[in-house]
Amino acid sequence: MMDLNMFGADLPYNMYIQEEESKVNDGWNFDLEDYLAPHSQVPHPWNRQTAGESHLDMDFILVAEFSELEGPREVLTIPRGGSSNFNITDFSVRIMSLDHQTTTKQGFHLIEDSQVTFSEIKDSVFAFVHHFALYDRHARGYVRPFAISYITPDSRKLLQFYEEISQQMKKVVRYLKYGNKLVFKNSLEMHLMDLHYTKAEMLLRMRSRKSSHQVSDEDVCYKNLRTLEANITETQNVLHTIKLSLVDKKLEHRFARLEEKAKIETPRVKSDSWSLQEWEEIEATYSVSSVSGSYDGSSLSDNTTGWTLFPDTRYYRPKTVKISSGRQFDIHLQGLHELCSWGHREGMQKLRHLYQFFKRDMAVLQVESNDKTFMDPGPSALYFGEDCIGVNLLTGVDKKCMGCHCLQADIPGLLFNKCSSIESLSFKSAASSFRSVNDDDAESMKSAISATGSPIVNFGLYNENDVPNTFELEKDNIDLYSNNEFIRHLTFKIQQLDIDISKDEPMGPIENAEDRTTIDNVKKFVESFGDGNKERSLDDVEKLEEGNGAISEMVVSTSTLLGEDFEERSSGTSDHEDFTCECDLSDVETEGMRDRLHTLTAENVGQLEYEKEAKNEKEAGSITIAPETEKTSVLAQSIKNESMLERDSEGMTSYDLIRLNIENLIPVDFDSPEQESTLFPSNPDNNSPDADNLACGFGILHIMTKYASIKHVIYSILIGRSVIVVGTPDLEGEVKNIVNALKIFLTSYHRNHKSFIPWTKCLPSLYKMTDLKLVGVCRPERKPFDRFIPSAIKKLCTVFDVKRREIFCPVYQGYYLSLLDNRVRNYKMEEMLTTLIKSIMVEISSKAFIYFHSFCIGPAGVGRQDYKFLQQQSSSFQRRVSNFMAKIGVHDSDAHIIEFLCETIKQQLIQDHFQTRASVSHMPERPLATHNDLCCQMMKC
């Protein structure tokens, strides 16, 4: 049974690879054809619910309405179509039947929202429902009830994140309601004008008729006039109530800005901003003739009158209305987008963000919420590259477990113990004097959303983001990362599978048939690759095979982190019991936590396909997000099969412990729009597609193995010295790759300014070097190198001449980067190297943390004023710094790195301070350090 299952798991994967192989020569097109995608619905790998008949298999958002014509009906779902085997109509009826309008007041009044949670334990469907009402002049009682529900199979998500979901829902509804109120107000105003106009007309007619003395008609007229009067008073009352509630000027301005922007753009683009499936409706409703009067076309085109939220009533030409005391119900009721105008656009956008954020697994959300503390306060966070926060200098200072969430406080220590035993992350020894900080190193790892908005996830068991990027890269035919690179990725995935399998045996390295089969399979299809790539890939396979004998060794040789986990597992896991952190979590919670973790790995792998899709979609300019379940990846399927096995086995022992360990290092992506906007201002006008496509730090392994003295360049980046990579036009690709790889070390990656340029035709001015830290420059062939680089640049910047393979820079003499340099050769996998880099960065950051708190903001950090000379003050400060650095075990060049990191944070803090102080209109300039005290050398590499 097991055997069969395993094979079954690998079969589609095998097919996948073979199919890919056939395409190798056609330029690496990795888009899976439709017919290759598995047809059957792939169940969730580690789903907690047993596969029911019609259960809910994913989260979705449903907007439902109680239509006065049709009764409860669905308006839209996010994603489109909702969950495949879930009866939405039934559900709509159920949620809309909860009547929330409890008031018994007469006449028109504003209706309060209500939020309820709704659970159907039998079907394991849980929903958070937000009921609200929108106003429509044509609706019964002017009111149309709506409800937005977040529907999930995971009840804990609702319980754990009730506050967050509730808050976010309120925000969404705020947009909708405010937009709606504005629309309603406009419609009422127009209607009122119509009514007044009609009244005037009628009076005129009556006067003219009076002359003809038709008494019978007069009665009708008076009756009509009375109705009209009543209508006018009613409308005026409603308008009054509505106007009183329109107090949110901020939102109004926002809508006005949006409208202004849309007016500039072409109508085509404007209509694109409408969302999802209502597209058809929009088209349809635009053609519906306006129910009310029309605007004078002189100033505004017809097209704009339909949607403007801020019409100028002067241009409104009223028309007569049919007088009737009753209401018409056959009239076309407006769609949500018409009811809310810009509020709909904003609200839906927010709703989609909400979905993107909460649809992820509970465990991911939990880890994120733990890690979120690192983002705050923003200016004191130290970033490396685009997705690693080394440390936040002002976070968690008062906590017992400094600088981390306390949930897994003991794990890093565990990790480090393990890794020192396997000689993998041995830099711990140098830092052993500062255990308290060390222990938390790995936890401060964090990732966040990139500027483009796609989740960037790097630090984790599985680097899901790198793989699609590889695809992209290969598509671009950058020959440098040849097929080998891809195979490495593939083999990496395979190893993943193996690791998962081996986890099934809690007793450690035992040879068994299943594993053998897998390895053979792997070998088979790796062999089926082109001859050129064979050797290298086989190396990996060989390792796998060896590993079968002693699995722990195998893993260690390929990946440190996995290796540690594995060691942990194979060592018999007796320390499992000691594992709970003193500061947090009852046993029950831990249990729940573990439970959730079951889905984790599969989620990440499964996301692969989806990520790629989403990327393509984005490129196509569409907002629609495809449902991911439809095409769950083959990999996910295979892993899922393993998870079936896993469930059969012991289940909750060391395996979970490993998982728990892994969770510590799990990818985190922030989808929340607020964070995105505040911390990582998006940069839509980025005109270098290469830089966008490549993940930060991609190719670092290649660069580090190719150029011997690269550590000195890295050192330059880490002390804030601008690095200029110079290459002749034929080396453009290489220069770009170097810049892209080295980006991972940039500390100012996220800021508003761009801190790197992959390739430029002319050398930037020196004053730009305060912001630009990494520049690829094209040197014309005929211009000699020495004349191309002015002496000032040469003095203040590190220059890397790719053509001659020469570096002119300060020499690095220290521990951390040498360690990195020495380890590079041990790494075959780039993911692992980036992980190592990040862990080293975190290690360094932790030193910066101590330096900041114990030195900078203490009395020692402020100079004594009794020295008269600049040089005296300066040298006494230098002495104090070097004494302190020696105390915390930092020597030589490393001290400069730590000083720079601290200075970066200080500058960020000061800058933030000035930004938030409204009285100051100008900002202090950013400095450029000259590093006069460092001796620059020309080095071959």
Place this chain on the structure above:
Amino acid sequence: MWQKLWRKGDQQKDEDKEVVEEIEGEETCNPYTELYFLQHHSDIVRHLLVIDDRRCVSAGDDGVVVVWDTQLCMKLSFFEAHSRPITCMLSIDGKNKDSNLLITGSSDKHIKVWNIDQGKCVQDITEHGTSVKCLLPVLENMFVSAGEQLHLWGEDGALLDTFPLDKQEADISLLISTNLKNERFVTACDKELTVYSIKDLLDLNETSYRICQDKRLPEHLEAVRALVPVSDKLFASGSLDGTILLWSSETFTPLKKLNTMADYKGKANMYPYSVQYIACENQKYLLAAIGCGFALFDTVSNTLLCRKVKAHYSKVTQLTFVCDGLLLATCSEDGSIRLWGQKSHNPGEQLAVKASMGLSPIERFLDINFGQLHHSKSPDHFPEPVLLGECLGHCGSVMRIVDQGLEGMFSCGGDHLVIAWKNSELQKMKRNQVIQEKVLNPSVIV
């Protein structure tokens, strides 16, 4: 531009005799390890003026005056003052002494008075009529402006007197006052120096002022490029031919001729020994920027104390003592600022000794006290200053440098930039202080 390149090339050919010193490797004596690029100007920045220990003002050919905070290195305010290049600036105290006034003159024929604290124009004087070349404060709260004519202005900007000059080919380019009361001043107009004084005439109950020409002094061989008061009794002038003349402020007779050159025109009339700038220290020492080098003279003993003939690749535009005289900074058209001092094997120890004694910058620079200085007669006694550091940051000629003590040094140049040169350790300390005081305890300052 072409000429500059040409000149540079020419000079490099001359360097067979003496090569310009270069500095390699680490510069342990260079205290300026952090630089700030202060950007606002859109043309050559020619003037830099220190207002107080927190502020300095820059002005240039774009007609804009920018006030900079020298401690935080940020722009405080800017005035789009003139439509043509600003040619001269003058900082004076306001009427009630608590405000700083800045007077700017420009080739757009305007003189404007600014209140720096309030950041607004107080007066716009248009009666000058011609391009303004230089400004000088005279008597109390009055000032003289010069160009084609001499004008005397009251503190409220009222024109008090105009002195029409003879038909001359050149405008007055330099103005200095020669005595403490500021009532007598010397103008330099091409090769010629002229002495003027301001007389107050008491007419009934009103005082009126008048500019009177006192004396014309013997001409220089070439155009006068530098004019500086040395003491109450002495002033100095330097000219294109390299001559520095010392004049008595009482009799207005030449007392001494320093630095006479035989073949002063050099190759292709390049004037390689021209005097660009003279600064005075201790009322008796003259620091002169001569050609591509500099020299230090003693006006009492009339000796050359030390010199560096080839200090830069191009002409030295200005020089000043920085770090309390431990270093001499020279800036040049070659775009660099160089720091000169005495070589010592143990800078730390030397510094401690120097700090313990109340020495003047000259003593520190020459590493000798005045007592010893008076006894030594031969100029060979002092070694040639050594290049201790080079500040590279400008990508055009450096026009002016000013010293701000512990706040470092400021420079401006042809690349439209003002650069603040600071010590990174001091800046680190300052940042620590700011973080401690402001960021972490925001409640302290309200």
